[in-house]
Amino acid sequence: MTKKIEEVSVQNVEEVVLSFSCKDQPGIVAAVANMFTLQGFNIIESSQFEDPDSDKFFMRTVLSSCEGTKNLAQVRSAFEPLATRYEMDWEIHDYCYKPKVLIAVSQWGHCLEHLLNSWKRGVLPVDVVGVVSNHEVMRSLCDWYEVPYHYLPVNKETKPQQEQEILELMESTAADFLVLARYMQILSDNLCQKLKGRAINIHHSFLPGFKGARPYHQAFKRGVKLIGATAHYVTSDLDEGPIIEQSVERVSHANSAEEMVEIGRDVERVVLNRAVLWHAQHRVLLNGDKTVVFSR
Structure with a gap:
């Protein structure tokens, strides 16, 4: 487990994929888009779903850096306050990584x-x-x-x-x-x-x-x-x-x-x-x- 954490801390990426779910509420998409715009990313693919039965919102977005490579750990760290604000269950991965x-x-x-x-x-x-x-x-x-x-x-x-x-x-x-x-x-x-x-x-x-x-x-x-x-x-x-x-x-x-x-x-x-x-x-x-x- 330690090895994976160390790898992420030095891993540079050009594209990331964000996926999350949270309570459905206004402003989520705009907040996510604005945050990544400020971080120098452009959205190249995005899908959303609102589930009225569970009152949850789901989103998957692929983003490409406009400023060269980014540190994956820093990208996650920058997103964390927004994720906390909306109480998201979230993940951010290197889009090019093959599991x-x-x-x-x-x-x-x-x-x-x-x-x-x-x-x-x-x-x-x-x-x-x-x-x-x-x-x-x-x-x-x-x-x-x-x-x-x-x-x-x-x-x-x-x-x-x-x-x-x-x-x-x-x-x-x-x-x-x-x-x-x-x-x-x-x-x-x-x-x-x-x-x-x-x-x-x-x-x-x-x-x-x-x-x-x-x-x-x-x-x-x-x-x-x-x-x-x-x-x-x-x-x-x-x-x-x-x-x-x-x-x-x-x-x-x-x-x-x-x-x-x-x-x-x-x-x-x-x-x-x-x-x-x-x-x-x-x-x-x-x-x-x-x-x-x-x-x-």
Whole structure:
């Protein structure tokens, strides 16, 4: 943790991304724009949302310096009085920084492969620092992409130790967040709390329906006409975390459960990729049990 603080104190940036939420009230946008104008910044992208149900205001803004590089710690320090005034839950990041991500996977590699391919092609703005798995199946794929592979087998008795190893791996690689790319293990309440807002899961169903195991087979038995996938933040409540992205695909009575599984896999990889992209770009803001997503 100290290392990251030291890095920020000397980090110079040309573009920053501000995201925040606070109680909805007049003058917020004007105050933010005026403050950054005085600091020599120009707004190049901005999105806002007022939620009448929670009486909260959400904003994401990308700003570019008109005066050369700026010190990130000083930019944050300059914004802090305004954030305090409006009681904001806020973050300011280097817009060009690529968050470090650790990916967890079990025996199905379709989501992992899609993420690695997008990262390798430069269209997913993250730095994949490693893949962790409770199986050896995906090692050859990771070797091909030249990504470190960490085999951490787990059973009921070794689960606490294995999860501690995951945390230590995140710390040693300076990973900013964890992606569960069809990692078929339920995280403990302890790990969920430690990774709150920093762990994204892909559930092979259109939540909140068909939670838990074998959701496509559940859907098949119910004769659904649409199947889908859901990317959400991980919480201690199984498959109940704030939803980031969802998508569906049409099926019919003629599709078998196995065909639904194959159709669903295509949806899963796209949905998870979008969720990781939007999280990495600080486009996802928490709103209680929901999210506000400023997607393009």
